[in-house]
Amino acid sequence: MKLAVPRRHRSIALAYLLLLVLVVVGRIVASGFLGVDHIDELIDEGALIGFVALGQGFVILAGGVDLSIPWVVTSAGILVTTFTGTNSSNMLWDVPLIIGLAAVVGLINGIGVVFLGVTPIIMTLGMSTVVEGxxxxYTNGSAGGNVPHPAVFLATHKIGQVPVMGLAWLVLIVVVTFTLSCTPFGRRLYAVGLNRRVALFSGVDVKLVTCSVYVISSCAAAFAGIALAGYVGQSYLGMGDPYLFTSIAAVAIGGASILGGTGNYIGTVAGALTLSVLNALLPTLGFQPAVLDIVYGMVILVAVAAASLGGRARTD
Amino acid sequence: MDVRPGIAWALAIVLFVVYALQQHDVLSRLQLTDLCSATVFLVALGLGEGLVLLTRGIDLSIGGVLSMGTAIAATHFVSPGTELLWSSVIIVAGAGVGVLNGALIGILKLQPFIVTLATWSIVSGVALLILPIQGGSIPPHFASWINQSSLGLPNAAWIILAMVAGWSWFKRTRLCRRIYALGSDPEGAAIAGVNTRSTLIAVYGMAGVCAAVGSILYAMLTASGDPTVGNGEILPAVTAVVIGGTSLYGGSGGFVGTVGGAFALTLIADVVFAFNLTSYWQQLADGVVLIIAVLAGGAVRSMRLRRAALRAP
Incomplete structure (x- = not known):
């Protein structure tokens, strides 16, 4: 039997199939798995992964990788609690300020990669430590303070049975998908990821496009950090640590090529939800949380092997 | 004559002088022993990472191997016999991770950074399964060896000297020449008959072994285990190698500079401490130093390329 989906969407269909299988397994092993509250929880945690993976996805699409994400997430989470505290009216200024600071971090990453020729992995690894330091x-090593109300509202409030964060994610999904498939920027980005030289000769401003993905990545990570602080109700050092491997794994499961040039956000969404379900499922199956790290690694390995062996088959 | 290793050593010496001027008893035997034992694990990590960088690769999984090694040490070193047994288990495990990396990179031709990122995640998970939180303990008689001296020199200094001696032997071997050839011109090396696969497997295998040895030294230094410690040591390891003059573009550099780079990094932390600054400055400095060193290396490289282009007919 032939699959009724176009060839280039097959890997995305596969990601949703994987998600479906995991959800069915979850329903079988845990009776409350598909309760409304638990579904909301799965969507919320999927959204947090989805926010971070959005930025990582842009960077990967352009053929790079961003290792500075964990400390940008942590910084945003901690700054939103130390700047703003409980005084919600401050948030109107503080959120743009935090996102702006993150944009500066992303810009430095981009400048290092594009204009100074530092490899993405070294540049973002170095910046990660600079941001950490x-x-x-700035905080003298202490985290904490109160999470401002709007962040809590975004991360935990529900309208009827629908989580606000899920709605915010939905808006982002529409915006990002539109940007990638229907705007000149999206087409340039795919061109840069597929073949930098051809893109350059076709008149694409490769430097500008490459630089911008690092800015997008840092801004998305900062947004995720603010939402994460609201979700867990506090901020702490290392709160962003899990999001390095998760962000890459979500993009990989979503069928994007780890080497750049292919993939879209709809696939990454399936990847984020899959990881969120897996996160909930493994403890009920009697596995320790550490097994997740092993799963992330395996997923990334399989994805990169598939991408590069598949790519070779295509060019041969 | 390559001056780049000299730059790392000069940096280390300048930092040492600054440190000595600020802190009084730096030249005491105890302080020098501390300096060596605080640096030796980084030197071991740098030895392996340096070999990988020579082949134009990068190994992020050394972070996982370091975490796993301290986790195994802190949970399984219980009596004199078990220490040797489990030390060899740690080294074999490190070699296994490295060979897996090498096979995926050499045989399947996958990209080094993404392969070692994936194995970093896998091995970190294993480390957390072995030791879920920081803790455990290393028997004092085993751990204290690193802070003792034999024949007038700190044991840690002996290990560093042994690694330098090992490197000067290794530099003359055929394998090492293949590594340099592979790094400076992969296609040319393959045409000249260098077996890319086995060379890369050997390189990543050695990097895994070095990281495992580094983890045992680190466990001795801290006398406990930490299943996430390695995540923070990848950057210093790469930085030590890059300050030491090994090029990220492969094919040039060596271990002598790495040793100087590792000492420079430890001394940055010491100087930060001596000036009563918080240790957070060290983090900031490490990242900035890495980026500056990479930029300087890139500038030197493009200058050479330009000169070579001018000389060409």
Whole structure:
């Protein structure tokens, strides 16, 4: 039997199939798995992964990788609690300020990669430590304070039975998908990821496009950090640590090529939800949380092997 | 004559002088022993990472191997016999991770950073399964060896000297020449008959072994285990190698500079401490130093390329 989906969407269909299988397994092993409250929880945690993976996805699409995400998430989470505290009216200024600071971090990453020719992995690894040091110096190593009300509202409030964060994610999904498939920027981004040289000769401003994905990545990570602080109700050092492997794994499961040039956000959404379901499922199956790290690694390995072996088959 | 290793050593010496001027008893035997034992694990990590960088690769999984090694050490070193047994288990495990990396990169031709990122995640998970939180303990008689001296030199210094001696032997071997050839011109090396696969497997295998040895030294230094410690040591390991003059573009560099780079990094932390600054400055400095060193290396490289282009007919 032939699959009725176009060839290029097959890997995305596969990601949703995987999600479906895991949900069915969850329903079988745990009776409350598909209760409304639990579904909301799965969507919320999927959304947090989805926010971070959005930025990582842009960077991967352009052929790079962003290792500075964990400390940008942590910094945003901690800054939103130390700047704003309980005084919600401050948030109107503080959120743009935090996202702006993150944009500066992303811009430095982008400048290092594009204009100074540092490889993405070294540049973002170095920046990660710089951000960590700067945050620790600013906060003197202490985290905490109160999470401002709007962040809590975004992360935990529900309209009827629908979580606000899920709605915010839905808006982002529409915006990102539109940007990638229907705008000149999206087409340029795919061109850069597929073949930098051809893109350059076709008149694409490769430097600008490459630089912008790092800015997008840092801003998305900062947004995720603010939402995460609201979701867990506090901020702490290392709160962003899990999001390095998760963000890459979500993109990989979603069928994007780890080497850049293919993939879209609809696939990454399936990846984020799959990881969220897996996160909930493993403890009920009697596995320790650490097994997740092993699963992430395996998923990334399989994805990169598939991408590069598949790519080779295509060009041969 | 390559001056780049000299730059790392000069940086280390300048930092040492600054440190000595600020802190009084730096030249005491105890302080020098501390300096060596705080640096030796980084030197071991740098030895392996340096080999990988020579082949134009990068190994992020050393972070996982370091975490796993300290986790195994802190849970399984219970009596004199078990220490040797489990040390060899740690080293074999490190070699296994490295060989897996090498096979995926050499045989399947996958990208080094993404392969070692994936194995970093896998091995970190294993480390957390072995030791869920920081803790455990290393028997004092085993751990204290790193802070003792034999024949007038700190044991840690002996290990560093042994690694340097090992490197000067290794540099003359055929394998090492293949590594340099592979790094400076992969296609040319393959045409000249270098077996890319086995060379890469050997390189990543050695990097895994070095990281495992580093983890045992780290466990001795801290006398406990930490299943996430390695995540923070990948950057210093790469930085030590890059300050030491090994190029990220492969094919040039060596271990002598790495040793200087590792000492420079430890001394940055010491100087930060001596000036009564919080240790957070060290984090900031490590990242900035890495980026500056990479930029300087890139500038030197493009200068050479330009000169070579001018010389060409």
């Amino acid at each position: 700067a945050l620790l110096l």
